[in-house]
Structures are given as C-alpha cells and as structure tokens.
Amino acid sequence: MTAEPTGPGPRVAVVGAGLAGSLLAILLGRRGLAVTVYERRPDPRATGAERGRSINLALSARGLAALDAVGLRELALEQALPMRGRMVHPAGGGHNFQPYSAGGERAIHSISRAGLNAALLDTAEATPGVTLRFGARVTGVDTGDDGTGAGRLLLEGGATELAGVVLACDGAYSAMRRALRPDGGFEAGQDFLEHGYKELTIPPRDGDFALDPGALHIWPRGTAMMIALPNVDRSFTCTLFWPKEEFEALDAPARVRGHFRAAYPDAAALIPDLAEDFARNPVGSLVTVRSRPWVREGDGAVVALLGDAAHAIVPFFGQGANCAFEDCLEIDRCLTETGGDWSRALPMYQERRTANTDAIAEMALDNFVEMRDRVASPVYRARTAAQHALERRLPGRYVSRYELVSFSTLPYAEIPARIRRQNRILAGAAAAGGLLVAAGLLAARQRRSATRS
Numbered sequence: 001m002t003a004e005p006t007g008p009g010p011r012v013a014v015v016g017a018g019l020a021g022s023l024l025a026i027l028l029g030r031r032g033l034a035v036t037v038y039e040r041r042p043d044p045r046a047t048g049a050e051r052g053r054s055i056n057l058a059l060s061a062r063g064l065a066a067l068d069a070v071g072l073r074e075l076a077l078e079q080a081l082p083m084r085g086r087m088v089h090p091a092g093g094g095h096n097f098q099p100y101s102a103g104g105e106r107a108i109h110s111i112s113r114a115g116l117n118a119a120l121l122d123t124a125e126a127t128p129g130v131t132l133r134f135g136a137r138v139t140g141v142d143t144g145d146d147g148t149g150a151g152r153l154l155l156e157g158g159a160t161e162l163a164g165v166v167l168a169c170d171g172a173y174s175a176m177r178r179a180l181r182p183d184g185g186f187e188a189g190q191d192f193l194e195h196g197y198k199e200l201t202i203p204p205r206d207g208d209f210a211l212d213p214g215a216l217h218i219w220p221r222g223t224a225m226m227i228a229l230p231n232v233d234r235s236f237t238c239t240l241f242w243p244k245e246e247f248e249a250l251d252a253p254a255r256v257r258g259h260f261r262a263a264y265p266d267a268a269a270l271i272p273d274l275a276e277d278f279a280r281n282p283v284g285s286l287v288t289v290r291s292r293p294w295v296r297e298g299d300g301a302v303v304a305l306l307g308d309a310a311h312a313i314v315p316f317f318g319q320g321a322n323c324a325f326e327d328c329l330e331i332d333r334c335l336t337e338t339g340g341d342w343s344r345a346l347p348m349y350q351e352r353r354t355a356n357t358d359a360i361a362e363m364a365l366d367n368f369v370e371m372r373d374r375v376a377s378p379v380y381r382a383r384t385a386a387q388h389a390l391e392r393r394l395p396g397r398y399v400s401r402y403e404l405v406s407f408s409t410l411p412y413a414e415i416p417a418r419i420r421r422q423n424r425i426l427a428g429a430a431a432a433g434g435l436l437v438a439a440g441l442l443a444a445r446q447r448r449s450a451t452r453s
C-alpha cells in the first residue's frame with residue numbers, strides 16, 4: 001500500500017479496483033490528485049483470481065489505446081495472444097477460419113483478466129498519491145456537506161470516510177448505482193439474458209496448444225454456443241453460452257459427457273475431466289445495464305458511475321472492458337478540458353459517453369445472434385468474403401462493423417450510421433450496376449435486331 005493521499009483538491013474515492021477502477025486511479029494519480037481506491041476483495045495479486053469471472057478476455061484497439069496512455073500497452077501485448085480471426089467449428093464437423101480483417105493481419109488479443117488487473121494494480125500502487133485499500137466494501141455515499149465541505153463514503157461495518165469526489169467502478173451489480181437511486185429500490189435498467197455462461201478448460205496436449213492459438217474458436221449451435229480463447233500457458237478457456245435450463249438439464253456426469261459427445265465432439269475429446277469441470281464451475285448471468293443518471297452532485301460530494309457499474313453489456317463483441325477503459329480516458333480528457341473542475345467534467349463525461357455505450361450495448365446483443373447462429377451459414381461466409389473484397393478495393397471507404405468496433409477508436413455511436421451509409425451507397429451502386437447491365441443487354445438486343453433487319 002502506498003502512502004496516504006497527499007495531492008491537491010478534494011479527496012477522490014474510487015470504488016472498485018477491477019479493470020476500470022485501477023486504470024482510473026493511475027490516470028488521476030498522474031494528474032497529481034489524492035486518490036483512495038476501495039476494493040471489497042482482498043488483494044487479488046496475493047489471493048488469486050476470483051472464481052466465476054471470465055478467466056481471459058479479448059483486448060482490442062480501444063483497450064490498447066487506453067493502456068497506451070499509462071504506458072502499459074506493450075506489457076499487455078507481451079502477456080497476450082493475438083487472435084486474427086474466428087475458427088468456426090460447425091455442428092457437422094470440421095472447422096473453417098474466418099479472418100477478422102481483409103488482409104488477415106489485424107488481431108484482437110486474448111489476455112488473462114487477473115494478469116491485466118495485476119499489472120494495473122502494480123502501476124496504480126507505484127503512482128504517487130494513489131492509496132489502495134483492499135477488503136473495504138463500500139455500501140453507499142452521503143453527498144451532503146458533513147460540515148467539513150465534503151461528503152462521506154459509507155463502508156461496511158459502519159465506518160465512514162470523507163470524500164469530495166466518488167467514482168463508482170464497482171461492476172455490473174454496483175452498490176453505488178443503487179445508492180444513487182433516490183428510492184434505492186428496484187432497477188428497471190437491468191436486462192438479464194435467458195442465457196448464462198460457464199467456463200471449462202482445454203488443457204495443453206503433449207505440452208502444446210490443443211487447438212490453433214491464433215484464433216477465437218466458436219462452436220455455433222443455433223440457440224447456444226461455445227467459444228474458446230487461448231492462454232499463454234497453452235490451455236484454452238472455453239465459455240459455454242447456453243439457455244440456463246440447458247445447464248440445469250445436465251445434472252449427472254453421464255448426461256454432460258453424452259451432450260458434449262453429441263454437440264461438441266471435437267472439444268469433448270480435448271477435455272479429460274469434462275464432467276468434473278462442468279460440475280465445479282458456476283453458471284454466471286449475462287446482464288445489460290441501462291442506468292441513468294450516472295452523475296449526482298450534492299453539497300459535499302459529486303458521484304459518477306463508470307464501466308460496468310454504469311453500462312454493463314453482454315460480452316459478445318468482447319468490448320465491456322475496452323469500453324470501460326474508454327470511460328476512464330474520457331473522464332481524464334474532461335478534467336483537462338474543464339481545468340480540473342469536477343462539477344463540470346463529470347456531467348460532460350456522461351453527456352459524451354451515453355450514446356456510445358448505448359450503441360455498443362445494442363451491437364453486443366446483435367452479435368450474439370451472429371456468433372451463435374449466422375457464422376455457421378455459407379451465406380454469412382460469402383457475405384464476409386464480399387465485405388473483405390470491398391475493404392481491399394475501397395480502403396478506408398468501406399469498413400466492416402467488426403473492424404470499426406474492434407480495430408478503430410471511432411465513437412461507437414457513429415458506427416451504426418456509418419454502416420447504414422455504406423450499405424446505402426452499396427445498394428445504390430448495385431442498383432446502378434444493375435441498370436448499366438440492363439442498359440447493356442438492351443443495347444446488345446437492339447444491335448442484334450438491327451443486324452437481322
């Protein structure tokens with residue numbers, strides 16, 4: 001733990017030392033601010049990763065840009081494995097590789113969540129002004145002036161601490177979000193999918209990867225799917241995304257093995273302790289959080305939500321953490337633009353981010369159907385090949401949605417409109433092409449009849 005905060009300005013509390021909280025603490029510490037990070041868990045670097053969270057995740061351009069801002073991009077890439085496309089394992093057997101970009105060179109990066117979090121915590125801890133407090137669960141906040149000009153953070157056990165700015169990065173089931181609701185009651189803004197997720201491990205085989213480590217593997221099965229991302233220890237972490245009742249139906253080892261032999265035979269052969277792994281690992285929920293407001297200001301403290309606490313999304317575009325990192329950069333930018341005035345910077349952050357996080361929430365839901373169903377169809381493959389051909393012919397002018405989300409930092413909210421514009425131009429070009437073809441045919445017919453007469 002570093003020394004107590006010493007910087008100028010109000011005491012800043014960051015709630016949650018996950019991916020967003022630890023990155024934000026670094027950015028704020030670098031501004032010379034006094035920041036205390038409150039994390040309910042013990043230090044994960046000492047105790048290991050929490051069970052029931054995704055073991056690894058896909059980092060892409062947005063996340064890497066944010067890590068670059070704190071000098072961690074190269075370290076992250078050293079710990080990650082590039083995945084240059086999808087390896088689709090159809091129900092009928094075999095597999096086919098679908099590159100993410102036209103040239104096949106662009107990659108998303110599979111990285112250990114715990115490793116990334118540890119790198120961020122190490123950097124936060126080494127940043128002057130940042131204090132990390134583990135085993136400190138925050139239960140609420142009192143934004144009124146407590147007589148000292150500041151508000152109070154409420155901690156489990158009844159303790160309270162002074163705070164002028166509270167940045168809530170406490171995840172999808174945020175206690176701070178509930179505390180911001182005037183009635184503290186039911187949240188209409190949480191949409192749970194009927195699908196849950198469960199992780200399994202494909203261990204290394206003969207000391208090497210059991211599958212191609214250069215791809216994100218997908219077993220699309222209509223209403224359900226499994227994916228697998230590689231780890232640096234040469235294992236793969238598989239994630240099952242199934243309707244919850246499908247998990248419940250597999251209530252005996254023989255049923256588990258039987259189902260996998262039927263639906264995922266190639267993967268089943270690579271998981272020696274399949275039934276044990278299945279029974280051991282929990283089923284997690286998949287939630288989209290649509291909450292407003294993200295910012296509330298009282299006489300003593302201003303509070304803002306960010307990351308999953310503000311806008312958790314389903315993981316089918318691999319963007320939740322990438323998007324949470326963008327929030328951190330935006331807060332930092334707004335502080336610069338307002339000369340460090342929190343009362344103006346935080347509403348500005350909310351104003352700039354909500355359309356973007358709404359857009360990626362919708363695209364992530366849509367991508368679930370694409371991954372679990374469409375990627376298996378020959379029509380989808382033909383369409384992707386056509387898109388890549390267009391990307392090569394019209395570089396920078398035709399760019400697929402996947403590229404714009406994963407390989408650019410174009411604001412998410414601009415992507416749907418840009419795709420619609422591209423599609424309109426293409427439809428126009430196709431129609432014009434059709435007219436030209438029709439005109440050509442007509443001219444040829446006229447020439448033939450002129451020759452005959």
Ligand SMILES: Cc1cc2nc3c(=O)[nH]c(=O)nc-3n(C[C@H](O)[C@H](O)[C@H](O)COP(=O)(O)OP(=O)(O)OC[C@H]3O[C@@H](n4cnc5c(N)ncnc54)[C@H](O)[C@@H]3O)c2cc1C
Pocket residue numbers: 015016017018019020021038039040041053054056057058059136137138139169170171172174175176197239284306307308309313315317318319320321322323324
């Ligand atoms: C199955 C799955 C796969 C995913 N894959 C990807 C992917 O490939 N790419 C990607 O970009 N994103 C992915 N995500 C999303 C990503 O995990 C989240 O978007 C990201 O973790 C959000 O970071 P965060 O810091 O906002 O929240 P979290 O990472 O959840 O961190 C919240 C922190 O707050 C702490 N906390 C909670 N309550 C309190 C409290 N009351 N007091 C103090 N501390 C508290 C928690 O212990 C935790 O450390 C995936 C998510 C899931 C579920």
